[in-house]
Structure formats: C-alpha cells, structure tokens
Amino acid sequence: MEINKELSYRAAEVDRVIYSYLPSDQHGYQKIVMEAMNYSVLAGGKRIRPILMLETYKLFGGSSKAIEPFMAAIEMIHTYSLVHDDLPAMDNDMLRRGKPTTHAKYGEAIGILAGDGLLNYAFETALQALDIEPDNKAVYKSLQVLAKKSGIYGMIGGQVVDIEADKQYGISKNRLDFIYELKTGALIEAAMMIGAYLGGATQDEVDQIEQMAKKIGLAFQIQDDILDVVGDEAKLGKTVGSDAKNQKATYVVFEGLDKAKDDVEKLTEDAIKILIDFPYENIFLEKLIMWLVMRDK
Amino acid sequence: MEINKELSYRAAEVDRVIYSYLPSDQHGYQKIVMEAMNYSVLAGGKRIRPILMLETYKLFGGSSKAIEPFMAAIEMIHTYSLVHDDLPAMDNDMLRRGKPTTHAKYGEAIGILAGDGLLNYAFETALQALDIEPDNKAVYKSLQVLAKKSGIYGMIGGQVVDIEADKQYGISKNRLDFIYELKTGALIEAAMMIGAYLGGATQDEVDQIEQMAKKIGLAFQIQDDILDVVGDEAKLGKTVGSDAKNQKATYVVFEGLDKAKDDVEKLTEDAIKILIDFPYENIFLEKLIMWLVMRDK
Numbered sequence: 001m002e003i004n005k006e007l008s009y010r011a012a013e014v015d016r017v018i019y020s021y022l023p024s025d026q027h028g029y030q031k032i033v034m035e036a037m038n039y040s041v042l043a044g045g046k047r048i049r050p051i052l053m054l055e056t057y058k059l060f061g062g063s064s065k066a067i068e069p070f071m072a073a074i075e076m077i078h079t080y081s082l083v084h085d086d087l088p089a090m091d092n093d094m095l096r097r098g099k100p101t102t103h104a105k106y107g108e109a110i111g112i113l114a115g116d117g118l119l120n121y122a123f124e125t126a127l128q129a130l131d132i133e134p135d136n137k138a139v140y141k142s143l144q145v146l147a148k149k150s151g152i153y154g155m156i157g158g159q160v161v162d163i164e165a166d167k168q169y170g171i172s173k174n175r176l177d178f179i180y181e182l183k184t185g186a187l188i189e190a191a192m193m194i195g196a197y198l199g200g201a202t203q204d205e206v207d208q209i210e211q212m213a214k215k216i217g218l219a220f221q222i223q224d225d226i227l228d229v230v231g232d233e234a235k236l237g238k239t240v241g242s243d244a245k246n247q248k249a250t251y252v253v254f255e256g257l258d259k260a261k262d263d264v265e266k267l268t269e270d271a272i273k274i275l276i277d278f279p280y281e282n283i284f285l286e287k288l289i290m291w292l293v294m295r296d297k
Numbered sequence: 298m299e300i301n302k303e304l305s306y307r308a309a310e311v312d313r314v315i316y317s318y319l320p321s322d323q324h325g326y327q328k329i330v331m332e333a334m335n336y337s338v339l340a341g342g343k344r345i346r347p348i349l350m351l352e353t354y355k356l357f358g359g360s361s362k363a364i365e366p367f368m369a370a371i372e373m374i375h376t377y378s379l380v381h382d383d384l385p386a387m388d389n390d391m392l393r394r395g396k397p398t399t400h401a402k403y404g405e406a407i408g409i410l411a412g413d414g415l416l417n418y419a420f421e422t423a424l425q426a427l428d429i430e431p432d433n434k435a436v437y438k439s440l441q442v443l444a445k446k447s448g449i450y451g452m453i454g455g456q457v458v459d460i461e462a463d464k465q466y467g468i469s470k471n472r473l474d475f476i477y478e479l480k481t482g483a484l485i486e487a488a489m490m491i492g493a494y495l496g497g498a499t500q501d502e503v504d505q506i507e508q509m510a511k512k513i514g515l516a517f518q519i520q521d522d523i524l525d526v527v528g529d530e531a532k533l534g535k536t537v538g539s540d541a542k543n544q545k546a547t548y549v550v551f552e553g554l555d556k557a558k559d560d561v562e563k564l565t566e567d568a569i570k571i572l573i574d575f576p577y578e579n580i581f582l583e584k585l586i587m588w589l590v591m592r593d594k
Contacts, residue, residue, distance in 0.1 A: 023449060029475050030454035032461060037449070084413060088386075089405035108386035109460050112409065113453060116381060119413065120448040123420045127444055130437045140427045147424055151417040152320060152334070156410060157327035163406045164329060178326050 003291045006284065010054075011047045014071060018050065021072035021125050036106045036114035037121065041079050043099055048292065049074045052216075053191040055285040056209060059278065060199025066133045070142055070194050073126035077150050078187055080118035081159065087111055090163060123147070138197040141206075145197070149190035158182025171249040180251070185217030192216075205278070212274040219267035219293035222260055225250040229257060231296065268293045300588045303581065304343070311344045311351065311368060318369035318422050333403045333411035334418065338376050340396055345589065346371045349513075350488040352582040353506060356575065357496025363430045367439055367491050370423035374447050375484055377415035378456065384408055387460060420444070435494040438503075442494070446487035455479025468546040477548070482514030489513075502575070509571040516564035516590035522547040523557050528593065565590045 022041060023034045050071035057067050086093040086101040087108065094104045103111025126146055129139045148154055162179045165171040192213040196206045229252055252260045271289055275282075319338060320331045347368035354364050383390040383398040384405065391401040400408025423443055426436045445451055459476045462468040489510040493503045526549055549557045568586055572579075 025450075028450075028454065029461075029472055030449060030457040030479075033449055033453065033457040080413075084409055087409065089409060110457070112381055112384065112386060113457050113460070116377075116412070116416065117449045117453050117457075119416055120444065120453060124441075124444040124448050127437075127441050130440070134434070134437070137431070140424075140431070144421075144424050144427070147417065147421040151421050152327060152330055152414045153322075153325075156330065156414050156417060157325065160327040160330040160407070160410050160414075163410070164326075175326055182327075 003287050007046070007051075007288070007291070010051050010284075014047045014050045014054065014075075017068050018047070018072045018075050021069060023121065032106070032110060033113050033117050036102055036110050037117050039105065040083050040102045040114060040118065041075065044097055045075075045078075047075060049078055049187055049191040051288065052188060052213075052285075053195040055282055055288060056192040056195030057199040058195075059275075059280050059282040059285060060196055060201045060205070061280070062195070062199030064133065064198075066129045066136065066139060067195070067198050069125045069128040069132070070146065070198070073122040073146060074187060074191050074194070076118045076122035076125065077146075077155070080115040080122070081155060083111060083115040083118065085159070087115075119150075122150075136198075138200070141197045142194040145190050145193050149186040149193075154182055154186035154190070158184070158186065165249070173254050176249060176251065176254065180218055180221045181214065184221040185214055188217040188220070189213040208274055208278075212271045215267045215271040215274075216289055216292060219264045219271070222251045222264050222267075223293050223295065225252045226257065226260055226264070227296070228252075264293055300584050304348075304585070304588070307348050307351075307581075308344045311347045311372075314365050315344070315347065315369045315372050318366060320418065329403070329407060330410050330414050333399055333407050334414050336402065337380050337399045337411060337415065338372065341394055342372075342375075344372060346375055346484055346488040348585065349485065349510075349582075350492040352579055352585060353489040353492030354496040355492075356572075356577050356579040356582060357493055357498045357502070358577070359492070359496030361430065361495075363426045363433065363436060364492070364495050366422045366425040366429070367443065367495070370419040370443060371484060371488050371491070373415045373419035373422065374443075374452070377412040377419070378452060380408060380412040380415065382456070384412075416447075419447075433495075435497070438494045439491040442487050442490050446483040446490075451479055451483035451487070455481070455483065462546070470551050473546060473548065473551065477515055477518045478511065481518040482511055485514040485517070486510040505571055505575075509568045512564045512568040512571075513586055513589065516561045516568070519548045519557055519561050519564075520590050520592065522549045523554065523561065524593070525549075526554060561590055 018041065022038050025031070025034065028034075053071055053074060054067060082096065083102045085091050086096060087103055093101055095101060101111075102114055106114065123146075126143055129142070133139055150156065152160070158179050158181070161175060162183055165175060165179065189210050192209050193206050196209040201209065228250070251263075255263065268290065272286060275286060275289070315338065319335050322328070322331065325331075350368055350371060351364060379393065380399045382388050383393060384400055390398055392398060398408075399411055403411065420443075423440055426439070430436055447453065449457075455476050455478070458472060459480055462472060462476065486507050489506050490503050493506040498506065525547070548560075552560070565587065569583060572583060572586070
C-alpha cells in the first residue's frame with residue numbers, strides 16, 4: 001500500500017533525527033543507563049508523534065532546524081512512558097514488539113532510572129531549541145506545551161487514572177474518556193501544537209490544531225480497541241481479543257462494535273474538515289490521518 | 298544556635314514559595330497523584346538547594362520573581378529523586394524522616410508516577426520563568442543548567458553508579474568520587490549556578506560559583522559520612538554507623554576519619570575563599586556554608 005511505503009520512508013528520516021539527539025557518550029561510569037535509554041528508543045515504533053509534528057510544521061510553512069530537538073524530545077517522552085508502563089508494579093510486561101522490555105533486559109532499578117533519564121533528557125534536548133532560535137517566542141510556547149501535555153494534566157494524569165481503574169474502581173464511561181483523552185491524546189495534541197507554533201501559526205490556528213489532534217487521538221485509540229476485537233493476529237503482532245480476556249473496559253465494550261466504527265469515521269471526518277479549512281495544504285498529512293485511524297494494524 | 302534559628306526562618310520563607318507552586322487542583326480523576334506529590338514535598342527537609350539558590354541570587358543583586366519557579370523546581374527534582382530512591386527496586390525504604398515513604402503510603406505504582414509527575418512538573422514550573430522575564434537570556438541558561446545537572450550527566454548519572462556499585466562491582470575510590478560529585482554535588486551546583494545566572498553574574502562568575510558549589514557538595518557529603526560514624530544518634534535521627542553495618546563504602550572508609558575531617562575543613566576554606574573574593578558580600582551565605590559542612594546533624 002502506497003501510504004505504508006511513504007510512512008516507512010518518513011519514519012526512517014525521522015529516525016535519523018532522533019538518533020542524532022540520543023546520548024552518545026559510552027565511556028562514563030553511568031554508560032549502562034545510556035545503553036538502556038538508547039535500547040528503549042531504538043526498539044522501534046511507528047514514530048507517529050514526531051511525524052505528525054513535522055507534517056503540521058510543514059503545513060504552516062516551517063523550515064528551520066528548531067523543530068528537530070522537539071521531534072526527538074517527544075519520542076523520548078513517549079518511550080519513557082512505555083518503559084515505566086512495563087515495570088512490574090505497573091503492567092508487568094516482559095515483551096514489547098517481540099523484544100525484552102527495558103526492565104526485563106537491564107533489571108528493574110535501571111528500568112526506572114532509564115525512564116527518568118529519558119524524561120529528563122527530553123527536556124535537556126528540547127531546550128536546545130532556545131539556542132537555535134533564541135528570539136522566537138514560539139519556542140517558549142512549544143516548551144510549555146510539551147511540559148504540560150506530558151505531565152499530570154496530560155499523559156501522566158491519564159496513566160494514573162488507567163492504573164487506578166485496573167486496580168480499584170472498575171470504570172465509568174466518563175473515566176474511560178478521560179483516560180483516552182489524556183493517556184493517548186495529550187502527546188498527539190502536543191506534537192501537532194508544537195509543529196503549528198514553530199511553523200508560525202497564530203494562537204487561533206493552534207487552538208484549531210489542538211481540537212483536530214484531540215479527535216485524531218480519540219479515533220486512534222478507538223481503532224486500537226476495534227482492532228483488538230476484529231484485527232488479524234499476524235498483522236497486529238499481539239493476541240487478538242487480549243483486552244476482553246483481561247476484562248479491560250474499552251470503548252467497544254461500552255458502545256458496541258458498530259457504534260465504535262461509526263464514531264471513528266465521524267471523528268476522522270471532523271478532523272479532516274478542520275485540516276482542509278486551513279488556507280494551507282499538506283496532502284501527506286491528510287493521508288496520514290486517514291491511515292492512522294483506518295489502519296488494520 | 299543563631300544559624301539554626303536563622304535557617305529555620307529562611308526555610309519557612311522558602312516553604313511558602315514552594316507551596317505556592319505545587320499543583321492545587323484536587324478535583325480531577327488523577328487527584329491521587331497530586332496528593333502523593335504534595336505529600337512527598339511537604340514531608341519536609343532542610344530546603345538547602347532553594348536556600349542556596351536564593352542566597353547566591355542575592356549575592357549578585359537579584360531581586361525579581363523569576364527566581365521563585367526555579368526554587369520550587371529544584372526542590373521538586375530533589376524530592377522526586379528521593380521518592381524513586383526509596384522504591385523497592387532501589388533502596389526499598391519504608392520510612393523517611395519518621396514518616397512512611399511515598400510508595401509505602403500510596404503503593405508502588407503511584408510511587409513511580411508521583412516521581413515522574415514531580416520531575417515533569419519541575420520543568421512545567423521552571424518554564425513559567427519565560428513568562429516572568431521573557432527577554433532575559435539568563436532564564437535560558439538557568440533552564441539548561443537545571444536540565445543538565447538533573448540528568449544522566451548529573452544527578453541521575455550519580456544515582457545509576459551508586460545503584461550499580463551496591464549490586465555488582467564493589468567500588469573504587471574513583472567511582473565513589475564520581476557518585477559524590479554527581480549524586481550530591483550536581484543539584485547543589487545547579488542551585489547556585491541558577492542563582493548566579495538570574496542574579497546577573499557573568500559566565501566567568503558562574504564558572505567560579507560552579508567550582509565553589511562543587512567543593513560545598515563534596516564537603517557536605519563527606520560530613521554526612523563522618524556523622525554516620527561519630528554523630529549523636531538523637532541529633533541525626535538515624536542509626537549511627539548504619540553505613541558501616543550496610544558495608545557501604547564511604548569516604549571515611551577510604552581515607553580514615555582524620556583525613557576526612559581535614560578534607561572537609563580544606564574544602565570549606567577553599568569554597569569560602571572563592572566566595573569572599575567576589576566584589577559582593579552575603580554574610581548569611583558564608584555562615585550557611587560553614588554550617589552545612591560543619592553541622593552535627
């Protein structure tokens with residue numbers, strides 16, 4: 001499929017940017033933590049967040065290097081969240097994408113510290129943008145959005161409620177919506193908002209982008225739930241129906257499969273409508289959004 | 298003792314600043330993590346890092362509000378490092394300052410997430426300084442120093458080597474120096490360097506402050522080791538000789554008690570010499586440094 005090929009090509013480009021910002025000093029006494037950090041990031045992934053950031057940046061005509069440290073930073077934050085999610089006290093996962101998780105490979109203490117290291121290094125990296133464009137106030141906004149959407153009012157907040165839902169409360173539909181919006185949505189919002197800010201968007205335009213990203217994040221997460229029920233096991237690389245087996249409440253459980261599919265379609269339409277209403281165009285971004293939410297793996 | 302009283306007074310002032318920057322929304326689904334974060338910070342401590350920051354700021358004549366988010370941020374970073382240090386996979390401590398540690402009180406998952414939340418919130422907080430003094434490049438430098446000294450080339454790096462030393466390698470004197478310099482020293486350096494930058498110090502002066510802070514950090518840590526051997530149990534609030542019982546390699550073990558005491562004195566003299574060579578004066582800072590490294594608890 002055309003978009004898959006194009007996406008692999010973009011992911012390889014993005015990988016080169018991310019790799020260039022990873023810590024490279026392998027001689028200090030603390031090299032084991034850098035090894036674990038790099039292992040986690042290099043384990044792969046679709047690089048959706050930095051790609052969405054870059055394409056939103058291009059939508060608004062951005063063309064400087066200031067976007068690069070932010071692309072690396074958001075992938076570091078996404079990666080640290082997976083590393084800590086996989087810990088024994090959290091989801092206790094030993095495998096991710098067919099490879100040992102970071103704590104499975106390096107031990108639990110280094111798993112914790114590699115996650116801390118990645119979160120801290122994400123800010124260390126993003127702050128380099130202040131040197132690249134020292135007089136661009138959009139860099140300030142981008143740093144602040146990155147911090148807010150990653151934290152307790154963003155991704156960490158969603159993760160807390162997800163963990164608590166598993167362990168104590170059962171879950172209401174409102175609580176599920178909260179988790180989806182924060183745990184999955186917040187970083188997608190951050191990615192696209194930062195792309196917009198640095199690309200030169202006005203605050204009004206950034207607000208539009210935030211609304212669009214919110215819909216994309218939600219559709220992306222619902223599609224994940226749908227694929228868990230109907231997906232082809234080989235394509236997904238995980239056991240289909242694992243959410244149901246784990247008795248995990250999902251959007252599909254609350255709304256049924258048909259309504260879930262309708263909602264993905266509606267959310268995607270709404271997101272695309274916002275996108276094409278801008279007086280700028282990015283055809284690849286349109287295709288990417290369609291693929292993200294209509295994908296079969 | 299005069300200095301103890303003065304220090305309590307300053308700590309109370311600093312506490313008011315820190316509290317004003319803690320998350321206060323207690324209504325979201327994720328409120329449990331804010332509760333755990335606030336619990337960890339409010340559990341107390343000497344607030345040495347923000348006090349050193351503020352006093353170095355005053356040394357260079359600083360007098361704006363831009364210092365406040367950094368004072369709160371460095372205490373959040375110090376606190377998160379303790380929260381993660383106490384986790385079962387790390388030091389497995391159930392009590393700190395006579396109170397249950399964060400994971401003992403809230404469970405291990407929330408312990409991990411509260412630590413992540415504090416680290417992230419520290420940057421969220423410090424980044425507010427960009428709004429307070431938007432055209433002050435010293436804010437850039439301060440943000441970058443905060444990130445670097447907290448990360449894998451600073452505090453986290455020291456923590457990694459400390460953990461590895463416990464578990465695998467035994468320890469050499471070089472490795473011990475590395476741990477002391479990074480795990481204890483890095484945040485003290487960051488505190489004083491940020492105070493200097495924001496106070497208007499030149500890069501040369503900041504470099505001097507960094508050297509001074511390095512000596513203070515090292516003397517502070519050696520004094521800790523000395524107190525563990527000779528301290529009065531009631532004053533310290535912990536079992537004297539616990540390092541020896543845990544077979545922990547310390548400066549005193551390597552160098553002997555007399556050399557350790559001499560070195561604390563020498564490092565302190567050198568630090569004070571750097572301080573009084575500046576064409577500015579801060580008498581309280583001098584007394585504070587003397588107290589920090591000569592303290593009996």
